Amino acid sequence: MLFAVICDDKPGALNVRKETRAEHRAYLEATSVVQAGPVLDAAGEMCGSLVIIDVADQQAADAWAAGDPYAKAGLFAQVAIRPWNRVIG
Secondary structure (H helix, E strand, C coil): CEEEEEEEECCCCHHHHHHHHHHHHHHHHHCCEEEEEEEECCCCCEEEEEEEEECCCHHHHHHHHHHCHHHHCCCEEEEEEEECCCCCC
16 A cells, blocks of 8 residues: 655754765665655755655554654654555656
């Protein structure tokens, strides 16, 4: 089942994102990620994440999000995890 993991960074946390990015990317590559990328602010700086994962259920999606190195580093102000239906792509 596909889930969209939509994350907003805490204000002023760009350095946390940059310092943790390699570990986060390795996590994405080692897990059930279908598509992923940073959300950008008006200045073009990374300020959040959008990740599409393919897992069994909501519990597995919640566990995936909790295991993300960005989440463990305290980067996110808010995380929404929602079932997602691919229509195009």
